[in-house]
Amino acid sequence: xxxxxxxxxxxxxxxxxxxxxxxxxxxxxxxxxxxxxxxxxxxxxxxxxxxxxxxxxxxxxxxxxxxxxxxxxxxxxxxxxxxxxxxxxxxxxxxxxxxxxxxxxxxxxxxxxxxxxxxxxxxxxxxxxxxxxxxxxxxxxxxxxxxxxxxxxxxxxxxxxxxxxxxxxxxxxxxxxxxxxxxxxxxxxxxxxxxxxxxxxxxxxxxxxxxxxxxxxxxxxxxxxxxxxxxxxxxxxxxxxxxxxxxxxxxxxxxxxxxxxxxxx
Amino acid sequence: xxxxxxxxxxxxxxxxxxxxxxxxxxxxxxxxxxxxxxxxxxxxxxxxxxxxxxxxxxxxxxxxxxxxxxxxxxxxxxxxxxxxxxxxxxxxxxxxxxxxxxxxxxxxxxxxxxxxxxxxxxxxxxxxxxxxxxxxxxxxxxxxxxxxxxxxxxxxxxxxxxxxxxxxxxxxxxxxxxxxxxxxxxxxxxxxxxxxxxxxxxxxxxxxxxxxxxxxxxxxxxxxxxxxxxxxxxxxxxxxxxxxxxxxxxxxxxxxxxxxxxxxxxxxxxxxxxxxxxxxxxxxxxxxxxxxxxxxxxxxxxxxxxxxxxxxxxxxxxxxxxxxxxxxxxxxxxxxxxxxxxxxxxxxxxxxxxxxxxxxxxxx
Numbered sequence: 001x002x003x004x005x006x007x008x009x010x011x012x013x014x015x016x017x018x019x020x021x022x023x024x025x026x027x028x029x030x031x032x033x034x035x036x037x038x039x040x041x042x043x044x045x046x047x048x049x050x051x052x053x054x055x056x057x058x059x060x061x062x063x064x065x066x067x068x069x070x071x072x073x074x075x076x077x078x079x080x081x082x083x084x085x086x087x088x089x090x091x092x093x094x095x096x097x098x099x100x101x102x103x104x105x106x107x108x109x110x111x112x113x114x115x116x117x118x119x120x121x122x123x124x125x126x127x128x129x130x131x132x133x134x135x136x137x138x139x140x141x142x143x144x145x146x147x148x149x150x151x152x153x154x155x156x157x158x159x160x161x162x163x164x165x166x167x168x169x170x171x172x173x174x175x176x177x178x179x180x181x182x183x184x185x186x187x188x189x190x191x192x193x194x195x196x197x198x199x200x201x202x203x204x205x206x207x208x209x210x211x212x213x214x215x216x217x218x219x220x221x222x223x224x225x226x227x228x229x230x231x232x233x234x235x236x237x238x239x240x241x242x243x244x245x246x247x248x249x250x251x252x253x254x255x256x257x258x259x260x261x262x263x264x265x
Numbered sequence: 266x267x268x269x270x271x272x273x274x275x276x277x278x279x280x281x282x283x284x285x286x287x288x289x290x291x292x293x294x295x296x297x298x299x300x301x302x303x304x305x306x307x308x309x310x311x312x313x314x315x316x317x318x319x320x321x322x323x324x325x326x327x328x329x330x331x332x333x334x335x336x337x338x339x340x341x342x343x344x345x346x347x348x349x350x351x352x353x354x355x356x357x358x359x360x361x362x363x364x365x366x367x368x369x370x371x372x373x374x375x376x377x378x379x380x381x382x383x384x385x386x387x388x389x390x391x392x393x394x395x396x397x398x399x400x401x402x403x404x405x406x407x408x409x410x411x412x413x414x415x416x417x418x419x420x421x422x423x424x425x426x427x428x429x430x431x432x433x434x435x436x437x438x439x440x441x442x443x444x445x446x447x448x449x450x451x452x453x454x455x456x457x458x459x460x461x462x463x464x465x466x467x468x469x470x471x472x473x474x475x476x477x478x479x480x481x482x483x484x485x486x487x488x489x490x491x492x493x494x495x496x497x498x499x500x501x502x503x504x505x506x507x508x509x510x511x512x513x514x515x516x517x518x519x520x521x522x523x524x525x526x527x528x529x530x531x532x533x534x535x536x537x538x539x540x541x542x543x544x545x546x547x548x549x550x551x552x553x554x555x556x557x558x559x560x561x562x563x564x565x566x567x568x569x570x571x572x573x574x575x576x577x578x579x580x581x582x583x584x585x586x587x588x589x590x591x592x593x594x595x596x597x598x599x600x601x602x603x604x605x606x607x608x609x610x611x612x613x614x615x616x617x618x619x620x621x622x623x624x625x626x627x628x629x
Binding site: 010011012013014015016017018019020021022023024027049050053054056057058059060061062063065067068069070074082105107108109110111112115116117118119121 | 359361363367369373375397400401402404437438443444445446447450451483504506508510511536541542543575578579580582583584608611612613615618
């Protein structure tokens, strides 16, 4: 019985010419050196050698591929399938990152990861926690994360409207972090009629649209009179779920758009 | 409930109180030893999970080392004429040695599952739910409706269910189950058309694809055909998953053979995976297993496994060897103990670990 079974199974590789992850030397950094609190190191020491045995390819559990090509984009700022109220990795908040809950074994759903053990030691988990606390950046030097932009607005920039709109709509390329949106995120400003005049803030509410979480609606609380208006954003106030900030427009200022009501300024 | 003696009632009561019953991990060597199809003992034609009437009789009268006195009532699996319940619970103590790392050891509740099947039209229309209740909050593993044509042998299943691909092993960490990603941890959603005849078992599935979960894109086709004979079986399986993150194609061949007291299982899978930085990787996974039925209620299992993570890279292969003793002292209770050793490239400590474990498995 033993001999027959042995004959059906091959032998393990001797690792010659390979790095710690079993890839040809030089293909990547291969997990050499100690684990550090940056994504590349965590990928090479944890995700690639341990997690990709299951979390790889088109049958990856929960759609989570943890190979080096896909892992960052499927982890950071992405909702968990098992507990959709949590992000897999919430930058700056390891306690509310589902990844941490799964590897520490206190997630609301399912088994502790890596499935069947052995589990990550606390020093490794602490390093992943530190990476998340530091903003879960793609690389240690990255500061802009994955920026996103404004793609649509109503009224359009420079539009001249016959009547005051009930709402102003702004559409973005990413789903917004609604926890950071409030009345001060975007300011509706009545621009001065004449040079040297004072701009005047208009009371308005600002909210993410439930049915379209990548769009904001600004609702003036007072009727808008004829004149020119601008929507201005506080620097860094609008972020997506990964914590990435809205990229500045080509002008680099804080004005998202201007429009006019009536033909007379 | 038509159930139990005092002793048996106590055991089942403990399982219920503990959060309940076990999981649907199947034992395909039993089918090979007996020359049965999966559907002989399980409600699900592809095996695992809730046991049918015959499966309960088998668990009561064939599996255990000691039979209960004939006047002792036992669980039948049925509540009334239309509802069937079942469950599984597995817990284990294990110790793992990894080179250059501290030893890990301890107890763990591996899983507890409850099954229910409502036979709306007995033999034709049924609804089945497989709920994992531990660890963590409840999670629906399977929930489907199945319409069967008992005269012609075909059935149509729709909902969430496990895909058929090779041996549905009890051990979800076996290379062939881990690497293919088709196991009893990764249900998929879609439709399955199946045919069960005395000598053939075949399934064809159109599903979302596990990796497309939550992404809303892609799909998966899976098919499996097995020729089942009293002395063994031979099957082939294939799967293709389209995904934005890279497509995956898999083929597999699997078989079982009974030679006296030994039931042999084997499976070989080839996976072509797109989406890696260098393009496509071809992965190979294999399993060979011998189960020696030493005597009633005692089984010695020897398993050898092989995994090549990239056929185009030399000397990166991994193997895994297991020796497991399974003792079924009485109906609905199995005790297992085993040793497992991993062998991989010397640069990777984790691929060279050793595991010693003892497991209890209660089921009904």
